[in-house]
Amino acid sequence: KKYHVRVVNLLSGNTNLDVHCKSADDDIGLHSLPNHGDTYEFGFHLNFFGTTLFFCNLWYGKFKVVFDAFITKETFILKQCGDNVCIWEAQDDGIYLHNTVTNKSVLKYTWGPNKLTGNNNLDVHCKSADDDLGVHSLPNHGDTYEFGFHLNFFGTTLFFCNLWYGNFHVVFDAFITSEKFVLEQCGETICMWEAQDDGIYLHNTVTNKSVFKYKW
Numbered sequence: 001k002k003y004h005v006r007v008v009n010l011l012s013g014n015t016n017l018d019v020h021c022k023s024a025d026d027d028i029g030l031h032s033l034p035n036h037g038d039t040y041e042f043g044f045h046l047n048f049f050g051t052t053l054f055f056c057n058l059w060y061g062k063f064k065v066v067f068d069a070f071i072t073k074e075t076f077i078l079k080q081c082g083d084n085v086c087i088w089e090a091q092d093d094g095i096y097l098h099n100t101v102t103n104k105s106v107l108k109y110t111w112g113p114n115k116l117t118g119n120n121n122l123d124v125h126c127k128s129a130d131d132d133l134g135v136h137s138l139p140n141h142g143d144t145y146e147f148g149f150h151l152n153f154f155g156t157t158l159f160f161c162n163l164w165y166g167n168f169h170v171v172f173d174a175f176i177t178s179e180k181f182v183l184e185q186c187g188e189t190i191c192m193w194e195a196q197d198d199g200i201y202l203h204n205t206v207t208n209k210s211v212f213k214y215k216w
Contacts, residue, residue, distance in 0.1 A: 003077075004085045005054055005069045006041040008098075009033035017090050021056040021069060022171060024158045028054075046072055051156055053129045057171055058090055063111035064169070065095055066125055066162050080106075122195050126161040126174060151177055163195055168216035170200055185211075 009017040054070040082101035089096040096105040161174040187206035194201040199215040
């Protein structure tokens with residue numbers, strides 16, 4: 001069975017909405033919805049392990065939000081989406097999930113500030129399929145934020161992080177359950193990401209070298 005995620009721009013006026021959706025395996029890329037009523041939709045099949053999760057990053061003007069757009073849970077798919085299509089509506093006060101069976105939309109997430117002030121405050125929001133670690137601010141050069149975890153039973157643990165400052169942002173996989181990634185790129189049990197002016201670097205704790213991985 002094929003499932004779909006649809007994003008609808010219902011912002012007042014013709015306010016441009018930017019959309020960037022990803023899963024652990026697929027980066028759907030950046031898409032812009034310039035006009036009220038514009039939609040963007042993508043389809044997919046569930047993976048073998050039944051752990052498929054897509055998150056979406058939506059932003060316009062000074063506001064943004066990151067949320068799980070699809071979770072492989074029967075209660076989410078049937079009771080919240082209504083069927084195999086999950087319709088997300090971006091409205092002025094937040095993000096609504098439209099149930100295709102009841103034909104009702106429920107407010108799920110509110111917009112947050114994008115901090116378009118030109119300062120160097122760095123905001124960090126990391127998540128996995130099971131854990132939302134919340135938003136953390138690093139206001140000063142040299143500030144750090146760290147979290148720890150154990151691998152899940154299936155060996156599929158993945159954390160992604162959304163980083164932003166000023167009018168720049170990036171979303172990337174911060175931890176992947178892969179021996180090649182953990183040992184060859186991170187260096188050991190700590191994956192150290194450095195946000196620099198030109199982009200995001202991964203610091204190898206064994207070689208003590210930082211490698212450029214993602215640009216803003």
